[in-house]
Amino acid sequence: MEKLNIWRNIENVKQSSPLVHNITNYVAMNNTANALLASGASPVMAHAEEEVEGMVTISGALVINIGTLSRHWVAAMKKALIKARLLNKPVILDPVGAGATSYRNRMLAELLETGKFSAIRANASEILSLASVSHQTKGVDSTNTAEEALKAAQYLSQKYECTISVSGPEDYIINKEKKAKILNGHPIMSKVTAMGCTATAIAGAFLAVEPDTFQAVFSAMAFMGVAGELAAKISKGPGSFQVNFLDKLYNISKDEFLTTIKFSNYEY
Secondary structure (H helix, E strand, C coil), X not given: CCHHHHHHHHHHHHHHCCEEEEECCCCCHHHXXXXXHHHCCEEEECCCCCCHHHHHHHCCEEEEECCCCCHHHHHXXXXXXXXXXXXXXXXXXXXXXXXXXXXXXXXXXXXXXXXXXXXXXXXXXXXXXXXXXXXXXXXXXXXXXXXXXXXXXXXXXXXXXCEEEEECCCEXXXXXXXXXXXXXXXXXXXXXXXXXXXXXXXXXXXXXXXXXXXXXXXXXXXXXXXXXXXXXXXXXXXXXXXXXXXXXXXXXXXXXHHHHCCEEECCC
């Protein structure tokens, strides 16, 4: 990945303002919508079975987040996934709390069978559970390191023919041909709810404008990490960080992005 190519993807999101359809959870909705707006995208949260197909039709990308599951939302997710597959729209999955309950695992299996996912973004425990490497998870918090999940991520990437993002202190981006890690971010980001969900939604915006799923997800995670790192420098705690993070997504400059971003390829 070239730094300038990543910056061009950020500019493309801001200039084209893609409509991102989110079927997401109650906890994340406000955070996600504000972050998408600050990034330049246009968010819509539509969950009713009666309208998800129409919303997918006019959207640039679909975000599926299982944080607060209900049977009605699962039905809507399946309808949206079928429509997105028919229209070849990019879709990203956030398997929040994968492994926590048998119901959650069963619904994930059904969603993965129903849809064609361009990308999956999750923490290490969720990736391990999704790949059936581990069946234990601590709610929506990661209890495994990203490094432990790399082989599981590689397996998922091959099985579902998609790009995988494993979030943690370092973010790993993996598909069948490429793998890299992003070294930006800050520990305070783990003290703010729905930051992972926000990362998934932002990746949805990038998938809407960049057909190369690896480049799209990599650019989104780099944007998120750099904005978080810069915001943390001027924050006194999680409260002020949330405000500063939104501001940085909105007003980040080319110079500060290019001088802050840190990434590398890796082997395992």
